[in-house]
Amino acid sequence: MDKFIFLVLLMPIMLVSLLFAKYIFYSRIFQKLKQPAFFSMAVLLFVTHQYFIVSFAINNVGFVCYQYALAIAAYFINKKYGILLMILSAFTVNIYLAANNSTSFWRLVLAVATSLGILLFISIVKKVASRHILAGYYFANFAVNTFIPWLFGTLYPERFYSFTNMLFVALGSCVINVFVGSYTRSVEAEKRKLARIEKREAHDKLTGLYNYNSYSRFIEKLKFEPQQDWLAVMIDVDYFKHVNDTYGHLDGNEALKFFAHGLRDFIEQNITAENRLFRFGGEEFCLLIKDYPSEECLEKLDRFQEILHERPFITEKGHKLIISYSAGMASAKESEQDVLLMIRNADAALYIAKKSGRGRVICPDCHF
Structure with missing residues (x-):
């Protein structure tokens, strides 16, 4: 029951909070910085969040999960930063495991190779779902979050990942998708509302021409x-x-x-x-x-x-x-x-x- 609550509710809600925090930092704070400072602060914020996710998961359920959730969202928003964060995800996980004597050089190489495979996968998904980008994100987030811990478990046999755990993570991924979808729809509705207001203010009421x-x-x-x-x-x-x-x-x-x-x-x-x-x-x-x-x-x-x-x-x-x-x-x-x-x-x-x-x-x- 504890694993169910943690994997289906606590971790997904925490991840959504981190996603929204990253969005606020990027769009309202970091954008005001010059390029080198923006890059440095973005990387620092991501590594901090990622390290917290890995530590939180291992200490509570004994294996790593949801480690690519932030990077996937970043990729669907900004491809360039998404690629960077995807590679950083593998390094951050291994930095934590190295600090706990649980990794090796070859495991790091395999983790980076896995990140590249995920990159290829989500790029294909994004291209196929170009007209329904949110649906593409849902699918990529669900698939990667659900099956990557299983692959992680093959690299780290000591971190057992059962079918039940996989089911819980799949449900948790759906919870993330629901929150992200609700937020995205509310943002789009607000944008449409502002666009209507701007149009009214910019156009003559009688003729519909610019005023x-x-x-x-x-x-x-x-x-x-x-x-x-x-x-x-x-x-x-x-x-x-x-x-x-x-x-x-x-x-x-x-x-x-x-x-x-x-x-x-x-x-x-x-x-x-x-x-x-x-x-x-x-x-x-x-x-x-x-x-x-x-x-x-x-x-x-x-x-x-x-x-x-x-x-x-x-x-x-x-x-x-x-x-x-x-x-x-x-x-x-x-x-x-x-x-x-x-x-x-x-x-x-x-x-x-x-x-x-x-x-x-x-x-x-x-x-x-």
Whole structure:
């Protein structure tokens, strides 16, 4: 009964605690260190944990078990460190046994060879289960924890490993998998929740486009990037106040969504270059396109203008409303690679488009 409690409950729960402790140390503490210090602290933490696992197991059940549990988890998270920890596992076990006069050089060689075999095994499992990585970890953890103590028992006949012990370790491995799975699912759920919150904060509620806060962050990022050829297009829906005054704000909002979604879909289908579309405010939008010919951009925008004329917006009461827009375009190349100046130039060009009759795209710096 004592072995059952130890192998099925105490050791698995302790191992899960060590796994979570390692994760916290790696992700929140060691990552702040420089590479040599990170490497040294990671190895020291692992050896400390591993030595404790070996000592705890031998002193309570007389044989080594779960000695690869930490290394397997590390391998599925980060292959490079997993390989290192797998080799260290064999050395740590033998360091403890050497301190107790229970090992030899050849046993160490066989232990390292065993670690390499385990590495090959879990690499195959990880590759096969690439689309279901957690299931791959479950299987590798279960198989290695259950059968390696049996192999250990053949190397160390004095450390007897019975079938009952194997069954207990198999159950304990399942307990580890349950805890790790529960934690992983809770972390993934938290990530999805944060992603939804970030998406809400980054997108305009009415149109679903990136909002002005996203625009500000993106422009700030561009200011510190190497010189790149961006195009900025400032877009304004023509006579939108008249739409609201004539049909009401509810229809006005629907018309704005109609325009925004149409523009977004048109850009996705016709402009393959990297781009961002923002609702700048009210009925004004900002389109940023990277490494794209200005003349081609102008042609695409004129084509979207034609599509809007061909497909009018229908109000709640069935009125047909033809939406048009004015736009101003400027490039970073013609704006001294200053993104803020590029935006101001595009805004100035938009002002010219509105003053010269609306329903057109103006690009003063375009040469074609």
